[in-house]
Amino acid sequence: MKVLRDSYDRHFTYLRLSLTEKCNFKCTYCLPNGYQSNSCASDLDLHEIKNLLLAFKKLGFTKLRLTGGEPTLRKDIIEIVELAKNLGFATIALTTNGFRLLNLLEPLQRAGLMMLWLKLRTSTETETKSRSQKLYQKAKMSESKDDCFTFHSETSCNLNI
Numbered sequence: 001m002k003v004l005r006d007s008y009d010r011h012f013t014y015l016r017l018s019l020t021e022k023c024n025f026k027c028t029y030c031l032p033n034g035y036q037s038n039s040c041a042s043d044l045d046l047h048e049i050k051n052l053l054l055a056f057k058k059l060g061f062t063k064l065r066l067t068g069g070e071p072t073l074r075k076d077i078i079e080i081v082e083l084a085k086n087l088g089f090a091t092i093a094l095t096t097n098g099f100r101l102l103n104l105l106e107p108l109q110r111a112g113l114m115m116l117w118l119k120l121r122t123s124t125e126t127e128t129k130s131r132s133q134k135l136y137q138k139a140k141m142s143e144s145k146d147d148c149f150t151f152h153s154e155t156s157c158n159l160n161i
């Protein structure tokens with residue numbers, strides 16, 4: 001099998017794929033004025049994503065992280081995760097601001113999602129603090145049973161689901 005290696009002979013296995021540049025948040029360091037469409041370029045469709053994932057799988061990639069923008073704004077996000085699972089990716093993760101997770105978490109898990117990277121920073125510091133604290137409390141409660149949350153900073157954590 002052909003694999004991707006760099007000049008130090010390191011084999012790449014981890015793909016980060018941006019599904020959209022759209023986002024519903026206005027983080028000051030990223031989209032302070034909110035998302036503004038300034039090009040006629042559209043997101044990759046499901047067929048194009050399948051072709052890309054197949055190509056990277058053939059090159060030995062086993063881990064996938066879906067990112068954006070905000071990837072959960074895509075109507076076909078469940079199908080994309082399902083597709084990655086059916087193609088045999090060993091780890092499927094999603095970076096998200098968490099806004100749509102309440103409705104999407106269960107279907108995403110059923111489709112094959114294994115890990116979430118939550119970005120908790122929002123437009124105002126107060127809001128960010130409040131979201132972080134809520135999640136942190138939840139994490140603390142679950143930590144005794146299951147070490148599923150890892151906090152990287154006050155505003156970023158990953159969660160094995």
Ligand code: SF4
Nearest residue numbers: 023025027030069097
């Ligand atoms: S949630 Fe992420 S993509 Fe959206 S504005 Fe904030 S940093 Fe940017």
